[in-house]
Amino acid sequence: SQQGEEDPQALSIQEGENATMNCSYKTSINNLQWYRQNSGRGLVHLILIRSNEREKHSGRLRVTLDTSKKSSSLLITASRAADTASYFCATVASGGSYIPTFGRGTSLIVHP
């Protein structure tokens, strides 16, 4: 079963534009992680945000977390063709679990 649900399922933008992807989840979490997957590099960890954090930045990535709405967003600014990939959120439930539960992902295409 998959806890996180990404929205939209697919996103197509032009290079230079910003891309926003959302993730909703159902149960209380300890942390939420975003991953990128493309055929060249496999699944790569991007950023982790803990349940007591509201916003985190890493380069062109900005992640927000709203635990009251059980949702997170990933913003990629000034997108590049190389950002073309599938993006997954993964939640780690509170209560001692170590296991991230992945959503179905958002497929992002950035046109040069």
Next chain:
Amino acid sequence: GAGVSQSPRYKVAKRGQDVALRCDPISGHVSLFWYQQALGQGPEFLTYFQNEAQLDKSGLPSDRFFAERPEGSVSTLKIQRTQQEDSAVYLCASSLEVGMGNEQFFGPGTRLTVL
């Protein structure tokens, strides 16, 4: 340093055959995870090791699936009497420490096709 490696990268099996998939985690990583990823889906958890101990195997879909990590490093996922629904990419990930906030490093996966 080397990342997580998996072998083989591709495996084609006839229905009913047994297969063994290997994962070499990053040296020194305590935690090791196996996931199954169907086409168009996110990875689904199969099993988790802390060193050589298999602490969670709740995601294994049937008793045809078996995983081991006897010396706390290399791990093998074995699937007996493969079925067509076993066709998927099998991903291995390792992390340095035990705990909820540790980054997982994923291998490239093994794409299993059962005919």
